[in-house]
Each structure stands twice: as structure tokens, then as C-alpha cells.
Amino acid sequence: MYSSPIQNLIDEFNKLPGIGPKTSERFVFYLLKKPKEEVEKFIWAIKCLREKITLCSQCFNFSEKNPCFTCANPKRNHSMICVVAEPQDIAVLEKTKEYQGVYFVLGGLLNSIRGITPEKLRIKQLIKKISLRQPPVKEIILALNPNLEGESTVLYLTKLLKTREIKITRLAQGLPMGSELEYADEVTLSNALKGRREV
Amino acid sequence: MYSSPIQNLIDEFNKLPGIGPKTSERFVFYLLKKPKEEVEKFIWAIKCLREKITLCSQCFNFSEKNPCFTCANPKRNHSMICVVAEPQDIAVLEKTKEYQGVYFVLGGLLNSIRGITPEKLRIKQLIKKISLRQPPVKEIILALNPNLEGESTVLYLTKLLKTREIKITRLAQGLPMGSELEYADEVTLSNALKGRREV
Numbered sequence: 506m507y508s509s510p511i512q513n514l515i516d517e518f519n520k521l522p523g524i525g526p527k528t529s530e531r532f533v534f535y536l537l538k539k540p541k542e543e544v545e546k547f548i549w550a551i552k553c554l555r556e557k558i559t560l561c562s563q564c565f566n567f568s569e570k571n572p573c574f575t576c577a578n579p580k581r582n583h584s585m586i587c588v589v590a591e592p593q594d595i596a597v598l599e600k601t602k603e604y605q606g607v608y609f610v611l612g613g614l615l616n617s618i619r620g621i622t623p624e625k626l627r628i629k630q631l632i633k634k635i636s637l638r639q640p641p642v643k644e645i646i647l648a649l650n651p652n653l654e655g656e657s658t659v660l661y662l663t664k665l666l667k668t669r670e671i672k673i674t675r676l677a678q679g680l681p682m683g684s685e686l687e688y689a690d691e692v693t694l695s696n697a698l699k700g701r702r703e704v
Numbered sequence: 705m706y707s708s709p710i711q712n713l714i715d716e717f718n719k720l721p722g723i724g725p726k727t728s729e730r731f732v733f734y735l736l737k738k739p740k741e742e743v744e745k746f747i748w749a750i751k752c753l754r755e756k757i758t759l760c761s762q763c764f765n766f767s768e769k770n771p772c773f774t775c776a777n778p779k780r781n782h783s784m785i786c787v788v789a790e791p792q793d794i795a796v797l798e799k800t801k802e803y804q805g806v807y808f809v810l811g812g813l814l815n816s817i818r819g820i821t822p823e824k825l826r827i828k829q830l831i832k833k834i835s836l837r838q839p840p841v842k843e844i845i846l847a848l849n850p851n852l853e854g855e856s857t858v859l860y861l862t863k864l865l866k867t868r869e870i871k872i873t874r875l876a877q878g879l880p881m882g883s884e885l886e887y888a889d890e891v892t893l894s895n896a897l898k899g900r901r902e903v
Contacts, residue, residue, distance in 0.1 A: 506795050508768045510756040514749040520742075521731050532720050534792055536750065537757060537766055543719075544754050548747055550713040551735065555743050557709040558736060567736055569707045593733055596705050 511537075563634070565610040565627055566592045575607055582606045584643040588631065588662070590614050590650065598648060606646070609634065614654035615661055621654075623661060631662075635671070644672040651678055710736075762833070764809040764826055765791045774806055781805045783842040787830065787861070789813050789849065797847060805845070808833065813853035814860055820853075822860060830861075834870070843871040850877055 507515065511533055518529035536544055560566070561573035568574065575581055575595075585606030589595055595608050611626045635642050647662060649655035663673055679697035680689055689697070706714065710732055717728035735743055759765070760772035767773065774780055774794075784805030788794055794807050810825045834841050846861060848854035862872055878896035879888055888896070 506798050508757070508766075508773075510749075510752040510768065511766065514753045517746045517749040520746075522734050523727065523730070528722065530792060530795075531722070533753065534766075534790070535721050536753060537791075541754055544750065547716045547719075548750050550709075550716040551743065551747050551750075553709040554713045554732065554735060555740055558707070567707075567710065567733075569709065574707075591733070592736075593729060596729075599705050 564608045565612065565630070566595055566608060580605075583638070584640055585646070586635070586642055586644075587646040587648050589648050590655075590658075594648060606644075611649075611658070614649060615658045616654045617657075626658075628662070628665070632665070635666070635669070642671055644674060647673065647675040649675070651676075763807045764811065764829070765794055765807060779804075782837070783839050784845070785834070785841055785843070786845040786847050788847050789854070789857075793847060805843075810848075810857070813848060814857045815853045816856075825857075827861070827864070831864070834865070834868070841870055843873060846872065846874040848874070850875075 506512075514533045514536075515526065515529040518524055518532045519526055521529075524532075536547070557569055558567050559569070559571050561568045561571050561576055563572045563576040566573050566575070570577065582605050586609050587598065587604060587606055588609050588611060589598070590611050590613055592610055595610070598604055598608075609627075609631055611628070611631070613621055613626055615621055615623065615626070635645070645662075645666065647659050649658050659675055666673055677700055678693070679700050680686065680693060686694070705711075713732045713735075714725060714728040717723055717731045718725055720728075723731075735746070756768055757766050758768070758770050760767045760770050760775055762771045762775040765772050765774070769776065781804050785808050786797065786803060786805055787808050787810060788797070789810050789812055791809055794809070797803055797807075808826075808830055810827070810830070812820055812825055814820055814822065814825070834844070844861075844865060846858050848857050858874055865872055876899055877892070878899050879885070879892060885893070
């Protein structure tokens with residue numbers, strides 16, 4: 506129904522995660538009404554993204570430099586590796602300003618239904634990194650999603666790494682800040698009980 | 705926290721209607737993981753949109769040609785004008801395949817709170833179009849949203865046009881297809897009663 510330049514961009518926006526045809530339509534008409542300079546700024550930002558961003562060969566995070574700023578920073582504790590599923594996870598962990606070690610992006614979580622086997626993740630590269638690292642790695646924090654995929658990945662990695670003399674830890678599970686006990690699900694509450702700490 | 709090419713594009717996506725920072729982030733990481741050719745196709749589609757699409761000077765719809773295909777089509781009934789608020793409305797009306805007349809895009813609806821006065825809409829252009837049109841316009845269909853803004857625009861336009869010898873109609877209000885009487889709101893139901901038809 507729409508002329509092809511409009512329909513083409515609707516189709517392109519439609520490919521973005523979680524975006525349907527109606528929202529795509531709204532984006533296209535939004536851009537049609539914007540001044541040309543703003544649309545050019547948008548195009549320029551997408552171009553820059555693909556031209557300037559690369560993968561860090563040490564932690565596999567997206568970065569402007571290789572190695573990335575975290576991996577190249579001598580003030581970070583390089584004997585502590587925090588394993589995450591996706592690059593976005595690093596951003597939220599960095600926001601806490603709690604963590605001073607380095608990171609490693611697995612590139613996903615094990616999921617046998619969707620065919621994500623250990624070979625599809627960067628497990629080989631993780632093992633290699635741990636084996637080669639000097640000074641040796643002392644602790645590996647598994648900062649993976651507390652769901653089925655995260656749990657199976659934690660199990661798999663723990664089995665794989667426990668022969669080495671490395672402390673393997675995982676993020677605490679319990680009640681999230683600001684939540685109400687009354688509405689907590691049983692698994693969360695049972696984890697909070699198991700992980701209770703002295704005050 | 706993110707490097708500037710990533711943050712820039714997050715900020716750009718964030719400007720799209722209904723999109724927050726988290727969704728923008730998801731879009732950016734989606735594009736980072738896509739092959740370069742696909743991202744270039746996306747850029748190309750945005751470029752095309754702004755280079756190829758123009759406003760039709762007769763109906764103010766977005767189009768590749770001026771006048772647009774509908775306005776240039778001699779088979780359409782040019783003595784019947786369907787007034788809509790936005791170009792998107794034309795697309796849904798065309799899908800019905802019911803309407804054979806032409807269109808006119810007002811560019812919005814009256815809204816005194818948001819400062820959308822009659823001068824901000826294309827009311828002057830509409831009057832001019834109606835005055836100049838040969839053969840003369842016989843019917844104007846006001847296909848505006850059935851809400852407060854739509855109602856005030858209908859009232860305003862009806863007052864303005866009623867001195868002329870033109871039939872002014874509006875879309876029927878009533879129960880939408882597939883709905884249940886039990887859950888209809890009072891206004892819809894009262895409109896459905898008022899507009900009841902013999903079977």
C-alpha cells in the first residue's frame with residue numbers, strides 16, 4: 506500500500522528485536538517529519554557504530570580499541586574474571602562500581618532446545634585465557650542470568666573448571682532491592698533463605 | 705559507560721517515539737551482531753526515504769511523485785474528499801478497498817492544551833482546495849479519530865464548511881467487529897444505538 510521507499514524502511518525497522526509492523530510504521534513517519542539534518546545524524550550514528558566498534562580479542566566485549574579499555578587497564582585486577590553472557594551485562598555490572606576485575610563475554614547461554622551447545626559459546630577461548638594468563642587467574646565469577654539457561658551454563662562451567670585451582674563463585678540469589686516479601690516467588694525466597702547472612 | 709559510537713546510536717534510537725534507553729540498547733547490540741551488509745541495507749533504506757519521498761501538493765500525503773498516485777488517478781472520484789489527520793490513516797482506509805474518492809491530510813487534530821490551533825493544521829489549504837476544485841466537491845468525509853481532539857476538529861470543520869453546498873459526512877460510530885456487547889463502554893453503545901440501521 507505504501508510506496509516502496511516507505512515500505513522498505515518499515516521492513517527494515519520490523520527486523521529490530523521486539524518491533525512489529527505498526528511500530529515500524531510509526532518510526533518511518535516520525536523520520537519523514539523530522540528535518541533532514543536529524544535524519545542524517547541518525548544515519549551517521551549507525552555508520553560510526555559499524556566502522557568504529559570492534560570485538561576485544563581478550564574479553565570479546567564490543568569496544569573502540571583492541572584490547573578494550575578494561576583489558577588494557579593495569580589498575581584492574583587481571584586475576585579475577587567475571588564471565589557474562591552478553592556485552593550488555595558488562596555495562597550494568599560496571600554501573601555498580603563494585604567490581605575491579607576483568608570480564609569475559611561467553612556470547613550466550615546453553616540452551617539445548619534452541620541448539621546452543623557448548624561449541625556455540627566461547628568456552629574454548631575462556632579455557633585458553635585461563636590457562637595462559639600470567640599471573641594466574643585466582644577467581645572466576647559466573648555472572649549469568651538466574652534462569653534455566655544460566656543454571657545449566659553455571660553447572661557446565663563449574664564441572665569443566667573445578668579440577669583447576671581456581672575459586673569459582675556466582676552472583677548471590679535472593680530478594681531484589683525494593684521488593685516485597687509478600688510477593689516473592691518460592692524459588693527466590695528459598696534462595697534468600699539458603700543464602701542468609703549474619704548481620 | 706559505553707564507548708561513544710555505541711552511546712551515540714543509543715541516544716539516536718532513544719528519540720524514536722515510544723522507545724526508551726533499554727530498547728535502544730537492544731537495537732544497537734542487535735545491529736552490532738548483524739553482518740555489515742544488513743546494516744548497510746538499513747542505512748540505505750533510511751537514505752532512500754528522505755531522498756525519494758516528498759509531500760503531494762494536492763493531498764499532503766507522503767509520496768514518491770507529486771501529485772501522488774491517488775491524486776493523479778483519473779479513475780478516482782475527485783468530487784469526494786476524505787479528510788484525515790495523518791498520512792498513516794490513508795493507508796488503513798485504502799486497505800478497506802471501499803473508498804474511491806481522494807484524500808486530504810490535515811496534519812493533526814485540534815488540541816488547545818497542546819497548542820494545536822486551527823492555524824497549525826492545513827485548514828486554509830483545505831478550504832482553498834474545495835473552493836478551486838473543478839468539478840466542484842460534492843462530499844467531504846471527516847475520517848478523524850473518535851476522541852476529544854477528533855470531535856472538536858469535526859465540530860470546527862463542520863461549522864466552517866456548512867455554508868457551502870457540500871455534503872459533510874463522518875465515519876459511523878458503533879460496536880467494532882468481533883467485540884462483545886457485554887464489554888462495550890457506554891459511549892460506544894449509545895453511539896451504536898443512535899446509529900442503528902434497519903436490516
